[in-house]
Amino acid sequence: MTDTLPDRLSVNPKSPYYNEALLLRGVGIRFKGEEKNNVEEYCISEGWIRVSAGKAVDRKGNPLTMLLKGPVEAWIKDEPAEG
Template identity: 70%
Template sequence: MSDTIPDRLSVYPDSPYFNEEILSRGIGVRFKGEEKTNVEEYCISEGWIRVSVGRTLDRRGRPMTLKLKGPVEVWFKDKADA
């Protein structure tokens, strides 16, 4: 298993940015200095995250998301962080 964090990652299996191995290891995301737990997708180089908004679903049955722009920090969570 590599220690390289991908530039872009999604939680949806049908996305080309999905990586089950990395997601199962655990990823922490900090956006504008605040840790987020409801991130659906992120891109470090472009500086954005997609977060779920409430309980509303889109036409595919997924949570509605909002794209937020700003500085993104990502790290692998240790067992102690969980």
Template identity: 70%
Template sequence: MTDTIPDRLSVDPDSPFYDEALLARGIGIRFKGVEKTNVEEYSISEGWVRVAVGKTLDRRGKPMAMKLQGPVEVWIKDDQAPA
């Protein structure tokens, strides 16, 4: 496993930016100085996060999301050593 954080990552398995192994390790995201736990996707270089909006679903059954612009900080939580 690598400790390189991707520029863009998504929790949607249908997305080309999905990385199951990295998500299993745990990702911490700080947006505008506040740690967020409801981020669906982020882009560090473009400076945005896509966050879930309540429990509302779109017509395909996926959570509705809102794109917010601002500084994004990302780190790997990975408290325990990999087995």
């Protein structure tokens, strides 16, 4: 398997940017120099992440998210992701 990450990745299986194989390997995200563990989606080239807004969900059961803009770094952890 390749060690290059896509420019955009999502944890939602309904998204066209979902990649189960990469998510199982574990993907680390650093946003503005701080490692984040609650990232739902990211885009490196556009410089944003989408994080869950607490435990709130919409009427379809999807988590509510906030879009945060800034420098994004991503790497493969090579450890099985928890959950």
